[in-house]
Amino acid sequence: MLDPQNVTIDAESGAIAPETEHYEKRLSDLRQIFADRIALDRMVGEEGDRLVYQVRAFRKNESDLWFGTTTIEPGRVGSEYFMTRGHFHKRHDMGEVYHTQAGKGLLLLQARDGRVEILEMHPGSCSFIPPDWAHRSINVGDDRLVFVWVCNVEAGNDYGELEKGMQRRVIAGVSGPEMIESGVRG
């Protein structure tokens, strides 16, 4: 039997303690998800291989749940905001919860039947991601976007399904974020 335990989460940085897993994604890791690869290569050349997002987690052996934070830096590649890769879950019957701690974001959701939805992310928003909806979070603000996620340890990430990309992209328009067709059919 597992013992109860508190984990401390810093809302501004996304740091968690204790932390059992941590990974980072930099511009060069995300070349396939941004539309403007020329702009991406130019950024890497001029500014270095900048951090785009990092994921930190707390996971206990034998637990059914795990949770952690995702922290997306502010920035854009061309007109497209910094964002996560996006994924379906391997388990088609398992969803997730995103509780935003800091910053301003959009949660782009795409169902397996092709429907697209977008939810606003802001401190206090707690987003229900139903099973079988792919999800990508996008930092549309000037500060870090930090959110806590909670899901089943069996859910798994299936990136292959979105290899061609998602159906919509979120870009910086003249008066704020705009959602455009990406040309990819779901």
Ligand SMILES: [Fe+2]
């Ligand atoms: Fe997920």
